[in-house]
Amino acid sequence: MSPPRTRVGVFGYFGMGNIGNEGTLAAFLSALRSRHPGADVHAFVAGPAEVEQEHGVPATRLMAYRPAGTLPRAADLVVKALSRVWDVPRTFRAMGSLDVLVVPGTGVLETALLTQPWSLPYWMFLAVACSRLRGRRVALVAVGAEPARDRVTRTLHAWTVRLAHHVSYRDTASRAAMAESGAPRGDALVYPDLAFGLPAPAPRPRRRDLVVLGVMRYDVEDDPDGAVERYASTMTDLVCALVGSGRAVRTIVGDLADLPLAREIVARSQSRAGRSCPVEACDAATMGALLDEAAGAGVVVASRFHHVVAGVLAGTPVVSLGYAEKNARLLAEVGLAGASQRIDDIDLGRLLTEIDRAASSGPAVSDATAEALERFRKELDDLYEVLSTVVGD
Template sequence: MIERDSPQIKSDATGPRVALFGNFGTGNLGNEATLQAMVLNVRKYLPNAEISCICPKPENTAKQYDICAVPIRAPSPIWRSDRERKVGDGSISKATTGPHRWMTAVLNKSLRIFSYPFVDAYRWFKGFIALKDNDLLIMTGTGMVGDYAIGPFDLHYDIFRWAVIARLCRCKLLFVSVGGGPLRHPLSRWFIRAALALADYGSYRDAPSKDHLAAVGIDVTNHAVYPDLAFSLPKAVIPAKREPERRETTVGVGIMNYHTRLGGSGSDQTIYRDYIARIASLVVRLLERGYTVRILIGDVVWDQDVRGDLRKELEERRCNYDDGKIIDEPALSVDELLLQLASVDVVVSSRFHNVLLGLMLGKPAMAISYHEKFQPLMSGVGLGEFYCDIERIDVDELIGKVVELVEDAPAIEARLALKTESYRAALDEQYRRIFEGISSYRGEPSGMGLPSASRR
């Protein structure tokens, strides 16, 4: 059983113990929508299950879902970050300031290098303690087996470590509707190949993900393809459709802190500045056509500076935020994002789950793509032509596409309703396959008790 930090959480010793793994608690609303969908469906299909989470920010996740959580990487017992060295008044202790700060930095770096094997062994040990009495470890959706903003010794090594620990603990390992590829680094390929080889069940959120992994030598023959987990958010959490408060058409414009194809933010701001300028041009043109614009974010941490930069660019172009034509109220949770998406007529976004959740709500959408994953999402709902590359935004073409979406909205909404309902049914099928009939896997040999994942 995963060790609890929250005394008010009670264990149900009679039910299966399910650990959910992923990049959760960090403020990425798409990832949080994925986790919320999984948590609610585990509770639906395994009402007596004891759920826990393995994630980068366990304190946030534990509080939000009233579950216990542990860090993906146990904090080092040898070194501490500057944040951990803060003294009572919030300042950094004298050991890291003053004239000898450079010497302290060199010593700290040396300590990290030479002590890393011991720290890593400690993390393996803590992982074993955390997982030893669990029945299921679920690698929960998201793009975790791709390399956008992920290096080999980032999440990919973490996936490998926890997969091996699951096998040692006789805990079933499931990769459920994960996004895969590209995997450019040989070490990333090795870690993911080894982790998937240990899996009792595997499925991908689209066929290209499965094909990407097969192309780099990973055996996915018996793995399935099911939709993105966010499509399985229960209808109870989806905002009811209501009459718009405004007569004007409202376009939701999703932004992100885009810098490079591989993610992250380098020192070169050229691509980012060009992106901001083009999004600003899009907003100006939408306003000129009489549309209202709602700014949408997908990450409550990384997209805040983007909001500020976009506002500065728009104000330089004499756009007035005070007249109500630009709505800029950042969502701080999945529920708030869903409400905002429900309030718009069309979605144009660079954030994958802005687009996906908009589609789930029946909103015609245009994807500004930074990754291969957008293409199967849009093609899957019959909107494959409403897709453009984030580094080749043609504002005139984009405006034409938005106008087309607005004009064809009733027909598109009807098609989306049918398609997203079929996605929901497919995910219900997957949940039944992996959860139905389970009271506990505890004590079964690895490889038993789960269905073959053969759906393409």
């Protein structure tokens, strides 16, 4: 009689159109299938139908209720509150069907994008706590973290980390953030982002004059409309300046929600510089497609973290316009320190200088990137060896 298959639950905010998150999940599932081909995988995610279609694993929605925008606000608040209560027995029952719960990468312990405490922080804590109550193993694998300003979020994150059997972070700043938040883990190690386990893009002709521009709809809590408009205006100025200097531009996004803004920036640029100007919007919707775009460019101007990852994997010079410090930290690790600005405080003149410098960078930069990638892959192999002791056979 064959031994029972290990039942692995994969938890995260997947199936919501975030291309980097889906790339991370794809990389993890590939590694899991390679090392544990007999594992029985089930995903607990925000968009189960999307995950089943893209990744080929059965999936369940991680929350009991997901607003559809059809209820009046008062009714929606009541249903939402009741659903958080129902999430407790629902999650307890679901975690009993597993042997191990894994949270694979992504910024699940980050708060820069205005995460509310009673959404992902609550659901993740609930899943981890219920797993422990059911005697199941729990692993937080190469996750990103930030100190939470909100006390409830900080408490939920801290207990999530304390209860896990395995905790690893994708950079030292994430580990320090959780220690600052009240959850120091002396056994927590640092590994590269899981997306670095994706295969490098196939070689293709590189257009040295092409700038791949990552666009992100970045909302600021106290001035959302003004922030987006300022950003769109600055990106339009950037595109027109690049086109005026003889370059071509293709926009990419890291989340499908960014596509309308990317198309608007292209339309504004064409309106100003002429319909025939060499700028176009790319609708690439997978990490593999983003890697191909990055591989064909002379420079990647990255906004989302996984734009940086795509550029590094493709061996293309990267300039960052980040909403958090993780972009700059990653660039420093691959020998590109300094080529980074805040997305909400862009100096256009400096940005153009950084793009020129990146475009003319020599073999030293590409060699440093290649060395970093080789190191990342070895470290990820070590991570999966460690994780095997948690997942089991």
